[in-house]
Amino acid sequence: MSRQLHLNVNILNAGVFGGSWRFPGTDPLASYTVEHYIAIAKKAEAAKLDAVFLADGPVIEPLVRHRPGNNLEPTTVLARIAGQTERIGLIGTLSSSYNDPVELARRVADLDYLSGGRVGWNVVTTAGAAAARNFGRAEEPEHALRYQRAARFTREVTVLWDERRNLVSAQGRPVVVQAGGSSDGRRLASQVGEVIFSADQDLEHARAFRAEIRSGTREFGRRPEDVVVLPGLSTVLGSTEEEARRRREILDEVLPDAYARRRLAGQLGFSLDGLPDDEPIPRELLVEPDAAGGSQTFYRVVKAIIDRENPTLGQLLRKLSGGGGHRIVVGTPEQIADDIQRWFEAGAADGFNVMPDVLPSGFDDFADHLVPELRRRGLFRREYEEITLRDRLGLDVPGRPRAPYLAAAPAASR
Amino acid sequence: MTTTSIVLDLAVGSRLDLADAYEIATAARDAGVTAIRLLDGAADEVLDPTAVAAYLAGRIPELRWIVEAPTTHNAPYNLARRVLSLDRATAGRSGLALRTGGGDEVSDAVIPDREATAPERRWAEYARVLTGLWESFPAPALLGDQAAGVFADTDLIKPIGHEGSFYRIAGPLDGPSSAQGRPVLVADARDELDWADAATLADVLVVPGEQLQVAAARLAAVLEPVGRRREEVALLGRVDLTGSAFAPWTADELADWATSHALDGFELVIDGNRQEILALLRALGPWTRPAPEATLRTALGLPALVGVPV
Numbered sequence: 001m002s003r004q005l006h007l008n009v010n011i012l013n014a015g016v017f018g019g020s021w022r023f024p025g026t027d028p029l030a031s032y033t034v035e036h037y038i039a040i041a042k043k044a045e046a047a048k049l050d051a052v053f054l055a056d057g058p059v060i061e062p063l064v065r066h067r068p069g070n071n072l073e074p075t076t077v078l079a080r081i082a083g084q085t086e087r088i089g090l091i092g093t094l095s096s097s098y099n100d101p102v103e104l105a106r107r108v109a110d111l112d113y114l115s116g117g118r119v120g121w122n123v124v125t126t127a128g129a130a131a132a133r134n135f136g137r138a139e140e141p142e143h144a145l146r147y148q149r150a151a152r153f154t155r156e157v158t159v160l161w162d163e164r165r166n167l168v169s170a171q172g173r174p175v176v177v178q179a180g181g182s183s184d185g186r187r188l189a190s191q192v193g194e195v196i197f198s199a200d201q202d203l204e205h206a207r208a209f210r211a212e213i214r215s216g217t218r219e220f221g222r223r224p225e226d227v228v229v230l231p232g233l234s235t236v237l238g239s240t241e242e243e244a245r246r247r248r249e250i251l252d253e254v255l256p257d258a259y260a261r262r263r264l265a266g267q268l269g270f271s272l273d274g275l276p277d278d279e280p281i282p283r284e285l286l287v288e289p290d291a292a293g294g295s296q297t298f299y300r301v302v303k304a305i306i307d308r309e310n311p312t313l314g315q316l317l318r319k320l321s322g323g324g325g326h327r328i329v330v331g332t333p334e335q336i337a338d339d340i341q342r343w344f345e346a347g348a349a350d351g352f353n354v355m356p357d358v359l360p361s362g363f364d365d366f367a368d369h370l371v372p373e374l375r376r377r378g379l380f381r382r383e384y385e386e387i388t389l390r391d392r393l394g395l396d397v398p399g400r401p402r403a404p405y406l407a408a409a410p411a412a413s414r
Numbered sequence: 415m416t417t418t419s420i421v422l423d424l425a426v427g428s429r430l431d432l433a434d435a436y437e438i439a440t441a442a443r444d445a446g447v448t449a450i451r452l453l454d455g456a457a458d459e460v461l462d463p464t465a466v467a468a469y470l471a472g473r474i475p476e477l478r479w480i481v482e483a484p485t486t487h488n489a490p491y492n493l494a495r496r497v498l499s500l501d502r503a504t505a506g507r508s509g510l511a512l513r514t515g516g517g518d519e520v521s522d523a524v525i526p527d528r529e530a531t532a533p534e535r536r537w538a539e540y541a542r543v544l545t546g547l548w549e550s551f552p553a554p555a556l557l558g559d560q561a562a563g564v565f566a567d568t569d570l571i572k573p574i575g576h577e578g579s580f581y582r583i584a585g586p587l588d589g590p591s592s593a594q595g596r597p598v599l600v601a602d603a604r605d606e607l608d609w610a611d612a613a614t615l616a617d618v619l620v621v622p623g624e625q626l627q628v629a630a631a632r633l634a635a636v637l638e639p640v641g642r643r644r645e646e647v648a649l650l651g652r653v654d655l656t657g658s659a660f661a662p663w664t665a666d667e668l669a670d671w672a673t674s675h676a677l678d679g680f681e682l683v684i685d686g687n688r689q690e691i692l693a694l695l696r697a698l699g700p701w702t703r704p705a706p707e708a709t710l711r712t713a714l715g716l717p718a719l720v721g722v723p724v
Contacts, residue, residue, distance in 0.1 A: 021558065021560070021565060022560045022563065026560075028558030028559075028560050028565070029556060029558040032502075032556060032589070032590065033502075034499075034502065034503035038472070058491055058492060058495065058588075059588060060551070060571070060586055060587065060588040061588065064565060064566045064568060064571070065564060065565060065566055065567075065568045066563065066564070066565055067565055068565055069588060070588065071588050071589040071590075072499045072502065072503065072589060073492075073495045073496045073499040075462075075464070075465060075468075075496070076464055076465070076468045076496055076499040076500050076503060077468070077499065077503070079464070079465040079466070079467075079468035079469045080468040080469065080471065080472045080503055081472075082469055083468070083469040083470065083471075083472040083473050084472045084473070097520075098489065098491075098492070098520055099489070099492065099520065100487040100488070100489065100518040100519040100520055101519065102457075102487050102519070103487035103488060103518065105457075106457040106462060107462045107464075107465060109457075110457075110461040110462040110465050110466075111462070111465045113461065114432055114461060114465060114466065114469050130584070133582075133583075133584035134491040134583055134584055134585065135489055135491060135520050135521065135524075135583070136520075136521055136523075136524035136525070136526070136581060136582040136583070137524055164457075164458055165458060166427075166428050166458040166459060167427060167428060167458060167459075167461065254560075254563075256563040
């Protein structure tokens with residue numbers, strides 16, 4: 001069978017945009033109920049997606065005055081979903097900086113067991129001083145230290161998983177997912193990541209990123225095919241091009257102004273107060289990404305846009321639209337399928353972590369219209385074949401003999 | 415309080431698998447059991463109680479759950495979040511039996527007072543942090559005002575700024591208070607607890623069999639100085655039925671026993687297999703079933719929390 005896409009839905013509360021919760025016809029408070037997550041997971045299972053993905057941080061969303069935040073602890077939500085679904089994968093984000101490795105290893109493995117081998121753990125280091133202050137610290141640990149701990153922590157957790165003899169799931173151990181786009185993060189990805197949730201605006205850059213992660217695995221005694229790279233993709237779908245464009249415009253109109261500026265200031269690590277909307281951000285304010293303190297991934301993405309397009313501040317705010325800095329595609333199911341297919345066949349992605357514009361409506365459109373289009377093109381499964389998440393992603397089960405070496409997909413060797 | 419509460423202990427894992435637990439929990443619901451207490455235990459033997467509760471709660475939405483967790487390995491912010499998430503996801507049907515223990519790797523690295531070790535002091539500080547965090551984001555703060563573009567009234571959401579001997583925690587929590595205000599907090603008198611702390615902080619006190627005779631008097635004595643009324647704390651007697659071929663009492667006898675000892679109910683423990691636990695539930699006979707929509711707090715006969723808007 002030809003290489004197939006992997007698709008996850010990132011249930012980012014009300015949707016990826018700052019104004020998603022204000023989109024006409026949307027229940028603004030739905031993402032503060034567990035039923036929201038269960039309903040989307042059931043829809044994702046009906047559409048045969050690989051997994052649902054929950055972002056998280058142990059801290060209140062600083063801009064909760066203007067938009068919903070992640071507000072339910074992921075293992076609790078995923079255990080609930082596990083009890084009400086059969087096949088959908090369950091990926092939760094848990095911080096390596098602010099968890100005890102013994103407790104995390106046990107809880108995630110237990111969740112994996114009770115779901116029948118469907119769980120992935122997204123390792124994040126958690127940026128920001130606000131989270132640090134919930135764990136006895138005044139400031140976040142320095143970037144490189146956070147990643148040193150993440151590598152050590154992930155190794156310790158996987159060793160604990162491998163030592164487990166009882167209550168072991170059918171996939172052996174949970175899948176390790178990792179997202180960092182910084183140079184520290186890329187190294188961690190090559191070392192321990194099995195699924196990489198990346199952020200990229202540009203196809204060539206994404207292709208180079210995927211190649212770097214894959215070849216980097218060899219340094220750690222792993223193989224390129226031990227890693228599945230899934231860039232984030234924000235989708236704005238319409239049944240016509242005009243409808244999609246209009247949907248995108250509405251999302252700009254409902255974006256709370258105060259939110260967009262404060263969010264970008266947070267991503268860049270400096271204040272935007274007093275900067276006019278109709279001029280570019282002064283260049284001297286922008287340091288090199290490796291010197292940025294908070295989330296280097298998003299700093300890098302935003303800086304790349306500035307370097308490439310030199311937008312005014314107002315244009316930049318509209319382009320990001322309060323989203324996380326992930327790539328936004330706007331169009332009909334056919335147009336977005338073209339884009340997905342181009343990235344996939346160019347070796348820029350093994351699939352996508354899909355971040356619908358508005359939840360649940362944007363995901364309903366994705367599942368009802370885009371997934372069938374991908375199937376027509378032979379790019380996406382019609383039925384689940386594998387039981388566990390690990391098998392579905394084509395990853396090795398620790399302790400199980402590896403399949404004979406298969407030549408990498410043509411796209412990957414170009 | 416008018417009803418006698420019954421809590422049934424279950425340890426789900428290698429001895430009692432998920433399918434058994436589901437069957438027992440369903441029978442417990444039908445028998446009118448107030449709540450299932452999911453016990454913690456060794457990793458590899460007992461599954462994490464919050465995960466099991468969340469899993470089963472979706473399948474048996476009318477039942478109530480008390481999850482057990484020690485202070486050990488659990489940073490307070492994480493445990494507070496997890497249990498409040500469960501409580502919100504069960505429409506206010508959940509509680510936490512916080513057990514004494516040691517610290518966790520994240521908090522220990524920055525412990526404010528390196529000399530602080532006493533488990534009962536840690537328990538009290540931990541319990542204060544939990545209740546503070548659970549009330550730090552009052553549900554009415556959630557507005558979702560689409561027209562005005564105001565999602566939450568952040569003036570109502572307040573950090574707790576806790577600075578103690580064991581922990582420093584800023585808060586607030588990321589999610590709003592639950593349908594019952596906050597999760598029910600259970601103290602277990604088998605732990606070395608300071609009863610004055612338990613009386614101040616807990617909603618439920620579970621006492622082991624050997625303390626039953628004196629428990630009510632002892633609780634009354636510590637409640638008065640801390641300014642709480644007796645009805646604000648549910649006193650449950652822990653009864654170990656392990657090895658009994660059948661329940662030694664009928665429901666009526668248990669109720670009489672509760673009255674004579676001024677208990678509000680019982681926690682039933684049977685370290686047995688599926689058959690034995692199901693037999694016990696049958697032998698107990700019909701119990702006064704709590705209203706299906708009742709929160710855990712209501713089902714335990716506890717008054718609404720003062721000053722916690724829901």
